[in-house]
Amino acid sequence: QKEVEQDPGPLSVPEGAIVSLNCTYSNSAFQYFMWYRQYSRKGPELLMYTYSSGNKEDGRFTAQVDKSSKYISLFIRDSQPSDSATYLCAMSLYNQGGKLIFGQGTELSVKP
Amino acid sequence: GAVVSQHPSRVICKSGTSVKIECRSLDFQATTMFWYRQFPKQSLMLMATSNEGSKATYEQGVEKDKFLINHASLTLSTLTVTSAHPEDSSFYICSARGGRDLVREQYFGPGTRLTVT
Numbered sequence: 308q309k310e311v312e313q314d315p316g317p318l319s320v321p322e323g324a325i326v327s328l329n330c331t332y333s334n335s336a337f338q339y340f341m342w343y344r345q346y347s348r349k350g351p352e353l354l355m356y357t358y359s360s361g362n363k364e365d366g367r368f369t370a371q372v373d374k375s376s377k378y379i380s381l382f383i384r385d386s387q388p389s390d391s392a393t394y395l396c397a398m399s400l401y402n403q404g405g406k407l408i409f410g411q412g413t414e415l416s417v418k419p
Numbered sequence: 420g421a422v423v424s425q426h427p428s429r430v431i432c433k434s435g436t437s438v439k440i441e442c443r444s445l446d447f448q449a450t451t452m453f454w455y456r457q458f459p460k461q462s463l464m465l466m467a468t469s470n471e472g473s474k475a476t477y478e479q480g481v482e483k484d485k486f487l488i489n490h491a492s493l494t495l496s497t498l499t500v501t502s503a504h505p506e507d508s509s510f511y512i513c514s515a516r517g518g519r520d521l522v523r524e525q526y527f528g529p530g531t532r533l534t535v536t
Contacts, residue, residue, distance in 0.1 A: 315460060339522050350423070350512050350527035351463070395462065404451065405521035407514075409462040 310334055313396055313410030322419050326383040330396035330410045333377065337408075339399040340372045342381045344392045345412065351395055355381060386417045421447050423515045425528035432503055433536055440498045440531045442513030448493035449515035453525075454486075457510040469496050503535045 313330045320326055328342075339358055343351035355370040357363050357379075363370045369382040383390055396410040422445040432438045442452055451470050455463040467483075469475040469490035477483045487499040496515075500507055511531045518524035 311462075313462075341522060343527075348510070348530065348532065350425075350514075350529045352527065353523065353525075356523050399522055404468065405516050405525050406453070406465060406468065407463075407522070407525070409464075411462045412460075414460075 310408050311396060311398060311410040314413055315411045317414040317416060319416045319418060320386055322386060322388060322417055324386050324417070326381075326386050326390070326415060326417075328381040328383075328394050328396075328413050328415070330379050331377055332379070332398055334398075334400075334408075335374070335377065336400055337398040338401050340370070340379050341397040341399070341407070342368075342370055343395045343397060343409075345395060346392045354394075388417050388419050391416050421515075421517055421524070421526045423449075423513065423526045423528040425511075425513060425531050427531060428529065429532045429534075431534045431536060434504055435502055437499055437501045438503055438533060440500075440511055440513075440533070442496045442498070442515065442528055444494045444515040444517065444526075447515075447517040449496075449517055450493065451516040452490055452496040453514045453516075454488060454496075454498050455512045455514070457512060457530075459510075463512060466498075500533065503533070505535045508533055508535045 311332045342355040345351040360374045367384045371380040393412040395412040397407045426441045454466045467475045467477045475488035490496040514527045516525045
């Protein structure tokens with residue numbers, strides 16, 4: 308079983324839709340939960356960062372962490388064609404010096 | 420903002436040859452750099468962690484004699500793929516950690532596409 312599971316998609320939505328992306332994980336010791344956006348043939352860029360359980364909102368993006376269910380989500384409101392990219396969830400332990408464990412990534416396409 | 424560059428962005432080499440990939444932090448000093456490998460439509464898999472001035476720490480299953488990592492300065496780390504084979508063809512991405520926040524101050528390079536023929 309992979310430590311972090313993410314549906315690879317692809318996911319196609321119309322412009323303006325609400326997008327829901329999810330990851331599950333097996334290691335209950337993870338404390339840091341991140342979402343990265345990766346455009347084709349580029350490196351990932353950090354979108355959202357959450358420590359422990361709860362919600363965090365930044366503009367059109369909302370990240371949720373449910374540690375009891377080992378489940379994290381990223382919601383994108385009013386999706387735009389420019390949001391088309393691969394979204395990777397990533398997790399980290401406190402004492403591992405920044406080592407990140409990534410999910411497989413979900414490929415999102417927002418159609419005009 | 421913090422910028423990490425990689426060179427080359429794309430390289431094609433023949434089987435059996437070696438290729439070196441550079442990772443540079445352009446506007447900050449990186450005490451730690453990470454090297455990842457990403458196969459098509461798959462996740463980033465951590466290969467090794469390098470700290471300036473010390474030997475790299477490799478993840479389980481990664482051959483340290485095949486993937487040589489040198490972190491000679493606070494702004495440069497190199498990954499050398501020795502005796503490359505077609506199965507080494509992949510997207511190699513580095514990240515550099517610039518501050519005390521282990522995650523939020525970790526910045527990724529744009530990646531290097533390696534094709535071994």
